[in-house]
Amino acid sequence: MADSGSPYTRDLDKTQANYTPLSPLSFLARAASIFPDQTAIVHGSSRTVYAEFYARSRRLASALAAHGIGKNDTVTVMLANTPPMLEAHYGVPMAGAVLHSLNTRLDAAIIAFQLDHANSKVVITDREFAPVMKEALALTKVSPLVIDYDDPEFAQEGERLGSLDYEAFVMSGDPAFAWSLPEDEWDAISLNYTSGTTGNPKGVVYHHRGAYLLAQANILTAGMAKHPVYLWTLPMFHCNGWCFPWSMSVVAGTHVCLRQVRQKPIWDALADEGVTHLCGAPVVMSTILNAADADKRDLGGRVVDFFTAAAPPPESVLAAMKDAGFNVTHLYGLTEVYGPAVVNEWKREWDARPAAEQAALKARQGVRYVALEDLTVRDPETMEAVPADGETLGEVMFRGNVVMKGYLKNPQATAEAFAGGWFHSGDLGVLHPDGYIQLKDRSKDIIISGGENISSIEVEDVLFKHPQVIAAAVVARPDEKWGETPCAFVELKTGASVTEDELIAFCRERMARYKAPRHVVFTELPKTSTGKIQKFVLREMAKSV
16 A cells, blocks of 8 residues: 655656656657658558558548547448558547458458447448448448548549548648647547457457557567658558557658559558568468569569568468568457567577577467567466476466457356456467467467458358258368468258358358358368367368368
8 A cells, every 4th residue: 555655756747847648659650750851651652651651640530530539439340551541640630539350351341340340430431342331331320430541653433422521621720730640549539440250240349558669669569760661561450450450650760552462562661762671471471472473573672571470471471571571570469459469589599509490499479579568378277377397288368558448238258358467369379498489379269360360250151041051170280371360160951962162152142251161171060079179180180172
């Protein structure tokens, strides 16, 4: 108990002079003040300096406020990696609102659920996604203000869904809008939905404090000097782009927007813009490496830092990336911890190890970010820490300021996630003697394909809807390009004659295409004596499919 008579507690209060709520919004204001003419955003032939970036973000906040948007209102965006997505990361919270970024690969039903659950007041949508957004808006109970974005670097074909144009909307705002920091750094800044392992996805709420801390931790983890050049191959809708939209303002770096992850544009950006850093799933590495020789460019001896999460890259890919001029660092995290919060900190003495041993070391998830208070592997039942022997399985757990506020409108799930004073990741792993963690399995059977989370249960639910299917189980199948892909094991009714291609097509018609199984195996499912499907057996079988 604090001693009220202590000189360290008497007459030493928080005041306007010595305390300010932490928020990443202050990073952009600082960058624009000190480096107004530094290039902030590159998008095709356009260049935006920090002074303009800041002014446009303030205009967006002003325009939203003029339409009645304020504290804790949800603003939803359906955007590719384009300048409006970056402006939304500042302009929306400057208005006091909460930014909700939609995964552009989702189907209409899931989008509609998110819009209703988040009670979206505004939707800013790229016209490329008009077909799925039109269907989603027709399914919703809410009636948000819809703003269409025309990307000048993209041939728009989608119809207009709203009465407002994004550019006109932004220009209607005041570039000197008097925004303010949040009253409390615990206030919500963004909303990101999980993939939904059972039923509907859960809405993960981030606060300003966590975003501020993780954004700075990114700079330290990535070893960024002043004015880095960051290429957007990671979708910004993934955990707010792992907080890098805010990170780059810390060091007045340049965002190089990339609407689509394609080989020639990547190599052109790497060479022409002097890219220093990029992030992405293993599939991005495959895209880079498998480019035609005519599309590859000379990087002039520069080493580009590449940060990847999801499944660890194979030894051959790591070697090829090194030869191509990239230094690969493996990260790990979840939506609930603002994206990656664990890094495979590489030690210089490991450079002398054989290539195979280095690959094994790189496959480990690693140690906590500086912004994460604690990382552990524990028995989820007893909450006892597992021994650091690299063999004893436990659940990976997190604690600290870069753990979410909780799940929106879901107190039971929040309580379960935070049971025992730790965030339960649902991932099973081991703790090595040197303190590095390594994942061994996913207790929720999530499949990570190309950086996208796919719920095996969701795929199974679709398969069960086919009239010829009597039983189905979906597991991850290792894939050199995508990291993992869904592999379905199916039992058919007697006399059924459905084919693999027909079942895959059936799934693609009822869910996002990337979630559909790539392979279907017709077999009797292995079960325990109590009838539970033995997925560990199927995972081994999938490796030989």
